[in-house]
Amino acid sequence: MTLVRLALSFIARRPAVWLLQVAMLAFGVWLVASLVLLERGIERRFAHDMAGVDLIVGAKGSPLQIVLSSLFAMDTPTGNIPLEQAQAIARNPLVAQAVPVSIGDNVGGFRIVGTTPAYADLYHAHLAHGRWWVKPLEAVAGATAARRLHLSVGDQFVGQHGLSGGEAHSATPFRVVGVLQPSGSIVDRLVLTDTSSVWKVHEGEDADAGAIPGLVAARHGREVTALLVKYRSAMGAVVLPQVVTAKPDLQAASPAVEVRRIARALGVGAEVLRWIAIALLLLAAGGFVVNLWVAIDQRRPELALLRVLGASRLRLVSLISLEAAILGLVGSVLGLALARLLMAGLESVAEQYGAEFALPPLGITEVLILSAGVILAVLAGLPAAILAGYIDPARELGRA
Amino acid sequence: MEAQANINADGSEPCALAVDGLVAGYAGRPVARLDRLRIGNGEAGLLLGPSGSGKTTLLLAMAGLAERISGNVLVAGVAPYSLSRHALDRFRGQTIGFVFQNVHLVAGLTLLQNVLLAAFATGVRQDPARARELIERLGVGAAADQRAEKLSRGQAQRAAIARALLLRPRLILADEPTSSLDDTACAAVAEVLRRSAHEEGAALLIATHDHRLRPHFSTIATVGTPT
Numbered sequence: 001m002t003l004v005r006l007a008l009s010f011i012a013r014r015p016a017v018w019l020l021q022v023a024m025l026a027f028g029v030w031l032v033a034s035l036v037l038l039e040r041g042i043e044r045r046f047a048h049d050m051a052g053v054d055l056i057v058g059a060k061g062s063p064l065q066i067v068l069s070s071l072f073a074m075d076t077p078t079g080n081i082p083l084e085q086a087q088a089i090a091r092n093p094l095v096a097q098a099v100p101v102s103i104g105d106n107v108g109g110f111r112i113v114g115t116t117p118a119y120a121d122l123y124h125a126h127l128a129h130g131r132w133w134v135k136p137l138e139a140v141a142g143a144t145a146a147r148r149l150h151l152s153v154g155d156q157f158v159g160q161h162g163l164s165g166g167e168a169h170s171a172t173p174f175r176v177v178g179v180l181q182p183s184g185s186i187v188d189r190l191v192l193t194d195t196s197s198v199w200k201v202h203e204g205e206d207a208d209a210g211a212i213p214g215l216v217a218a219r220h221g222r223e224v225t226a227l228l229v230k231y232r233s234a235m236g237a238v239v240l241p242q243v244v245t246a247k248p249d250l251q252a253a254s255p256a257v258e259v260r261r262i263a264r265a266l267g268v269g270a271e272v273l274r275w276i277a278i279a280l281l282l283l284a285a286g287g288f289v290v291n292l293w294v295a296i297d298q299r300r301p302e303l304a305l306l307r308v309l310g311a312s313r314l315r316l317v318s319l320i321s322l323e324a325a326i327l328g329l330v331g332s333v334l335g336l337a338l339a340r341l342l343m344a345g346l347e348s349v350a351e352q353y354g355a356e357f358a359l360p361p362l363g364i365t366e367v368l369i370l371s372a373g374v375i376l377a378v379l380a381g382l383p384a385a386i387l388a389g390y391i392d393p394a395r396e397l398g399r400a
Numbered sequence: 401m402e403a404q405a406n407i408n409a410d411g412s413e414p415c416a417l418a419v420d421g422l423v424a425g426y427a428g429r430p431v432a433r434l435d436r437l438r439i440g441n442g443e444a445g446l447l448l449g450p451s452g453s454g455k456t457t458l459l460l461a462m463a464g465l466a467e468r469i470s471g472n473v474l475v476a477g478v479a480p481y482s483l484s485r486h487a488l489d490r491f492r493g494q495t496i497g498f499v500f501q502n503v504h505l506v507a508g509l510t511l512l513q514n515v516l517l518a519a520f521a522t523g524v525r526q527d528p529a530r531a532r533e534l535i536e537r538l539g540v541g542a543a544a545d546q547r548a549e550k551l552s553r554g555q556a557q558r559a560a561i562a563r564a565l566l567l568r569p570r571l572i573l574a575d576e577p578t579s580s581l582d583d584t585a586c587a588a589v590a591e592v593l594r595r596s597a598h599e600e601g602a603a604l605l606i607a608t609h610d611h612r613l614r615p616h617f618s619t620i621a622t623v624g625t626p627t
Binding site (some may be wrong): 001002005006009010012013272301302306307308309310311312313315392393394395397 | 408426456457460461463465466467485486489490492493494498500502506507511516517518519520521522523547560563575
């Protein structure tokens with residue numbers, strides 16, 4: 001006979017009530033956990049894809065658009081910037097590293113990015129097979145892109161104009177010379193090539209041929225879409241954006257700032273869900289208060305018996321608190337498991353739509369949510385526990 | 401333990417129960433009175449009174465669970481109400497065994513678990529071998545692992561007796577153990593209680609309105625009304 005066993009036998013006596021109660025708590029916990037996991041998953045995704053880039057230099061336009069297009073492979077670029085200007089920025093002593101990106105074509109929906117191998121280094125993406133490109137029209141495919149497109153080293157493919165679908169550049173086929181290992185970042189979903197490949201593909205094209213801005217290399221001189229910049233020191237954060245903005249064609253965009261803006265926009269919806277979750281948890285707690293109270297009230301004679309048999313008040317209070325804690329634990333574990341399951345499902349669905357997000361590993365947050373669920377249940381059971389402590393054996397058994 | 405430390409001035413063990421002028425009640429309201437009762441160690445006595453006369457209140461007051469408004473009670477030489485709250489809980493658990501009229505067992509637990517509940521509630525070591533032995537002796541050994549709600553009334557009552565005896569108490573207080581039983585069953589229950597209490601060396605006090613029990617007992621006290 002143990003306290004746990006006794007508490008379990010009390011719970012087992014009203015399975016339907018406690019099933020509902022636990023389900024309610026589980027849903028509350030589930031919603032809270034899902035929100036936290038989703039937020040952290042998105043944050044991780046963004047943080048991962050930001051890859052320590054401090055500043056992006058793009059063509060004049062929306063900074064958000066520049067960040068989305070050049071870092072996260074979403075949205076179209078604002079246009080292109082002249083190569084000389086990009087090089088001038090890269091030579092600035094405050095710049096530790098500058099990686100060019102040129103966007104404009106895709107293969108089977110996966111963006112072709114003209115850049116340097118340093119781009120893959122930003123994401124710690126390493127070659128799985130083959131080698132890096134040494135001349136134009138050689139390409140290295142990201143892990144996901146290679147898998148989906150069935151590309152392996154030696155294969156040829158033709159880029160299509162635009163960021164999905166589009167007219168084929170049949171005259172300038174690419175050859176796959178390398179495939180990357182999965183890195184869990186955006187690189188997995190890209191096909192990388194040399195910047196000059198993009199120029200070569202669009203050589204001789206009319207500037208008006210593309211309907212989407214920035215897709216076409218201008219006739220007058222070489223261009224890149226954006227320049228990913230890492231600062232050499234904190235000074236860079238102060239000076240470089242001003243240097244960039246001073247140029248008439250250039251726009252500076254800070255990934256950190258833009259991501260924060262997105263997060264804030266998403267936050268409104270999350271806020272509503274958060275209140276629903278809190279309401280659910282409060283309802284569950286209310287249910288605990290009432291149902292435990294009713295249960296204790298029905299159990300008065302037995303609890304009185306325990307007192308007569310020598311149990312102290314504290315023992316009864318602990319018994320009821322333990323009962324509440326067990327229910328809270330079951331509800332929270334169930335809720336957390338549901339949340340994980342849902343997120344794992346969401347992860348695979350999101351991946352199919354190209355919006356992968358990174359599910360964080362089990363961690364301190366889960367432990368916190370679990371403890372919060374148990375504490376909530378114990379607090380909700382406190383009135384009943386105190387009621388049990390104050391049961392007067394004489395009054396209960398004297399009536400018999 | 402303070403309960404065991406009590407020895408009379410002449411070195412003999414104090415008697416299991418000594419009651420003098422006890423007025424018991426709830427919240428300062430007197431309910432029943434018991435002028436004088438002595439039950440020696442291992443002896444048995446009867447507390448007679450009609451239904452609603454306050455027998456249960458008197459029993460509970462002897463165990464420190466109902467209020468002692470006036471008078472004196474010594475259980476194994478100890479005045480329960482002189483103990484601290486915690487010490488009283490322990491004292492009650494270890495020195496007094498209760499058998500109630502209706503509330504016998506905790507549903508959801510097996511018969512054996514219900515017997516062990518006495519040790520669990522008091523917080524002392526649980527001895528399943530002793531519990532089984534008691535259950536066997538009371539003739540419900542076969543039902544030891546059945547759930548309480550599956551037991552017959554008689555089985556449940558025997559389990560309750562086993563539980564009352566588990567910790568080798570000095571005194572068993574039984575509240576209306578024979579009401580609503582036919583004559584044969586009544587005599588049988590009284591006999592089981594007496595015999596098992598005697599075997600365990602515990603004194604026995606049965607509170608009842610059941611006059612059929614009278615012939616079985618020599619020590620008989622009657623519940624009085626408080627003045």
